[in-house]
Amino acid sequence: MKHFSEISATAERVVDAAESLIQERGYNGFSYDDVAKLVGIKKPSIHHHFATKGELAAVVAQRYTHRFKESLLQIEGHHVKAQDRLTAYADLFEKTFSTNKHLCVCGMLGAESSSLPDLVNHEVERFFDVNVDWLTHIAQDGQRAGQLLSVLSPEGIAETYLSILEGAMIVGRGMQKGTGPSHVASHFLKALTIA
Amino acid sequence: MKHFSEISATAERVVDAAESLIQERGYNGFSYDDVAKLVGIKKPSIHHHFATKGELAAVVAQRYTHRFKESLLQIEGHHVKAQDRLTAYADLFEKTFSTNKHLCVCGMLGAESSSLPDLVNHEVERFFDVNVDWLTHIAQDGQRAGQLLSVLSPEGIAETYLSILEGAMIVGRGMQKGTGPSHVASHFLKALTIA
């Protein structure tokens, strides 16, 4: 498949538009014409850059995961304590959500997975694997350093924390008084922190 | 709007089919024809029972919330300890998810909320309000009885627990080795339980 780093400037604007539309309406909620209008070109020109909708969505997810990995590295470079790292991680989701209640690209696509091409589902799975692995690693370090309670396994912390963040965005969309991913995640972090 | 308790036997089968389709593919992922095929009648007959797709989805969510409330009452009648009640609550989500990775109706609709009629969004919001209120009440009782740690507020426990369950279904769909809502929720419960 195409790699996001090898595409033209226009194709990148197509990916930008598609990413935003997926975060707002989901894969089944946007069309090539929506993308075309956002980019300012005609529908068939989108097909020139991405032959199928599935391929376009796959590249969106691919780039999204890549950028996430960059952010994870940055967090490790800027923070040492597990709590600070996990808080900064939650801020990634909060920043996304604060833009018009945008969802995580792969949270949205994960929900829609049963009607997605395999190509897309594969990229979504990679995103979740990357995140669970990183969170597990961070939790393990934090426990070894005596910063996090060891009542849960590192894997347990990882899957719980990720689920909270993805879920809080859904719930926050569904209800008016939803408080957002960062706030909800802070509850869990509090329960895991040594007094 | 129509109330689910006042509809005919055929209309109920329509709601059954629509519910299942929403849980599998979402609002934007199914059509009147899909419903018609599941029920075994033709597309215009669906319109006879529900004039618009929005109305159909709203009744699905309305009935779903009603049944959820019945389950919540049952849980209160069958379990006394907060942990047992919260575990039984998680089992509701687990049971849904164990059917072909079906999502919570209102979790799916919540994710899609930006492309849904107001009528539907209103019902989805009611679902979340009902759940957060009930969980808050259960957590409060559990803390007063000394069964749950008081490091988090009852409201904090409620929004965290609901987010975990909704999120775990999304994540469980997106990755192969996802462990399901019940398992993930048990981690959080463990962290909240007095040793």
Added chain:
DNA sequence: GTCTATATCTTGATAGAC
């Protein structure tokens, strides 16, 4: 690389017979 034009299909919804 972008365009006009078009093919083909599916969508939600309506009209009107039975």
Added chain:
DNA sequence: GTCTATCAAGATATAGAC
């Protein structure tokens, strides 16, 4: 209540000129 027939709109995708 269900059907056949149909509509107008929108979907993904392709052909071919510029």
